[in-house]
Amino acid sequence: MLDFTLIVLLVAGFALAADVRRGTAHYREYFYVGYSYVPQSGNTSIADGQIYVERLSPASGTTQPYPILFIHGSGMTGTNFLNTPDGRPGWAEWFMENGYEVYLVDQAARGRSPWQQSVDGLQTTIDTLSVSQLFTATEVYDLWPNSTLHTQWPGNGTVGDGVFDQFYASMVPLLESDGESGTKNQHAFVALLDRIGEVILLTHSQAGLFTWPIADARPSLVKAIVTIEPGGPPFIGDTFSSNTPKHPWGLTEVPMTYDPPAASPSDLQTVNVTEGRLPGYTCILQQEPARKWVNLLDIPVLSITSETSWHGIFDDCTVDFMRQAGLTVDFVRLQDVDIHGNGHMMFMELNSDEIAEKVVGKWIAEKTKSAMLGSSRE
Numbered sequence: 001m002l003d004f005t006l007i008v009l010l011v012a013g014f015a016l017a018a019d020v021r022r023g024t025a026h027y028r029e030y031f032y033v034g035y036s037y038v039p040q041s042g043n044t045s046i047a048d049g050q051i052y053v054e055r056l057s058p059a060s061g062t063t064q065p066y067p068i069l070f071i072h073g074s075g076m077t078g079t080n081f082l083n084t085p086d087g088r089p090g091w092a093e094w095f096m097e098n099g100y101e102v103y104l105v106d107q108a109a110r111g112r113s114p115w116q117q118s119v120d121g122l123q124t125t126i127d128t129l130s131v132s133q134l135f136t137a138t139e140v141y142d143l144w145p146n147s148t149l150h151t152q153w154p155g156n157g158t159v160g161d162g163v164f165d166q167f168y169a170s171m172v173p174l175l176e177s178d179g180e181s182g183t184k185n186q187h188a189f190v191a192l193l194d195r196i197g198e199v200i201l202l203t204h205s206q207a208g209l210f211t212w213p214i215a216d217a218r219p220s221l222v223k224a225i226v227t228i229e230p231g232g233p234p235f236i237g238d239t240f241s242s243n244t245p246k247h248p249w250g251l252t253e254v255p256m257t258y259d260p261p262a263a264s265p266s267d268l269q270t271v272n273v274t275e276g277r278l279p280g281y282t283c284i285l286q287q288e289p290a291r292k293w294v295n296l297l298d299i300p301v302l303s304i305t306s307e308t309s310w311h312g313i314f315d316d317c318t319v320d321f322m323r324q325a326g327l328t329v330d331f332v333r334l335q336d337v338d339i340h341g342n343g344h345m346m347f348m349e350l351n352s353d354e355i356a357e358k359v360v361g362k363w364i365a366e367k368t369k370s371a372m373l374g375s376s377r378e
């Protein structure tokens with residue numbers, strides 16, 4: 001009887017242990033940057049413009065020369081990089097396990113970064129059908145070439161599936177205007193870099209649009225850039241916005257420093273390219289000789305596109321624009337490194353650790369090798 005009880009306890013104990021998720025012991029701190037006080041009637045004020053920032057440091061120590069600053073995309077928050085919606089460790093965990101300190105944020109006027117009714121512009125919410133069609137169940141809708149090859153989302157990606165429901169419930173309203181988001185995020189992230197110093201910037205989707213203005217304002221603090229299916233393509237909305245003009249400064253809504261200087265977007269002469277593109281698709285680039293993003297020339301860039309996302313249609317055009325602007329870009333389509341079936345939310349899909357290790361982690365390690373050797377970061 002005693003033995004039986006012991007076995008029951010052991011089995012129960014094992015079940016508990018198996019349920020405990022992997023986790024790197026770490027320190028956590030949160031703070032806000034970028035606020036200013038906005039006067040209100042009655043001798044008082046409110047704060048606006050600040051972003052929520054969470055700093056996670058492995059307890060065993062940081063072994064990498066630079067921390068990674070993650071910036072999430074539309075409708076998302078910093079939770080994107082914590083555990084995945086099906087409860088596996090996320091990219092923050094993977095990078096901490098590999099010796100990186102990580103910063104997670106909520107974009108300006110989003111999530112834990114306050115949206116102030118009297119200051120900030122209108123918000124919008126991405127509905128469940130759009131999320132299934134674009135991110136989680138593209139295989140069901142067949143809206144673009146390769147969408148049906150999507151296999152890596154955990155669960156069926158639609159309402160009623162527990163993983164989808166968790167993911168969707170984590171989504172929050174975002175500013176309607178990418179222009180307003182661009183200005184406010186540039187301001188807040190410059191304040192963040194001024195506080196924390198050198199980083200590797202890792203951005204997803206919409207945050208691609210803010211990557212360039214942040215780096216433009218603080219080029220010496222951005223040691224490398226990883227863009228995951230970045231905002232684009234140049235000068236127009238993506239496939240779902242029927243080629244309406246967007247990103248007037250090329251890949252941004254806010255001004256970039258060009259050389260020769262561009263005083264206004266109309267200084268950027270463009271040309272429509274169809275050769276080498278998917279049938280029916282036009283890529284708008286600068287006319288040569290192209291103006292350069294002169295502040296960003298020394299920052300290495302890795303741009304990643306999945307096999308099945310709609311970004312597969314035009315991310316090559318976005319990368320061509322970056323290269324014309326003078327950047328050195330490694331462009332990886334996941335299928336070319338034998339990673340198949342991923343969509344837009346690759347960093348939380350079933351093989352998220354594989355992508356972290358084989359693509360992102362490997363590239364960052366290579367680009368920061370010299371800093372590793374020469375540094376004594378405390």
Ligand SMILES: *[C@@H]1O[C@H](CO)[C@@H](O)[C@H](O)[C@H]1NC(C)=O
Nearest residue numbers: 038039040041042043044045
């Ligand atoms: C507002 O503050 C000013 C300066 O401190 C003071 O003179 C004034 O009486 C205050 N007004 C109110 C309504 O509290």
Ligand SMILES: *[C@@H]1O[C@H](CO)[C@@H](O)[C@H](O)[C@H]1NC(C)=O
Nearest residue numbers: 140156157158159160161162
């Ligand atoms: C997805 O899974 C949920 C939960 O099992 C189920 O209720 C729903 O019908 C499934 N949806 C589709 C489109 O298969």
Ligand SMILES: *[C@@H]1O[C@H](CO)[C@@H](O)[C@H](O)[C@H]1NC(C)=O
Nearest residue numbers: 236243244271272273282284
């Ligand atoms: C280039 O493409 C854009 C977007 O499709 C279109 O609006 C514009 O008219 C085109 N310009 C030329 C010169 O063909």
Ligand SMILES: *[C@@H]1O[C@H](CO)[C@@H](O)[C@H](O)[C@H]1NC(C)=O
Nearest residue numbers: 145146306307308312313335
């Ligand atoms: C679709 O997938 C195939 C096979 O991996 C790949 O060769 C092709 O580039 C992909 N096309 C797009 C538009 O992503």
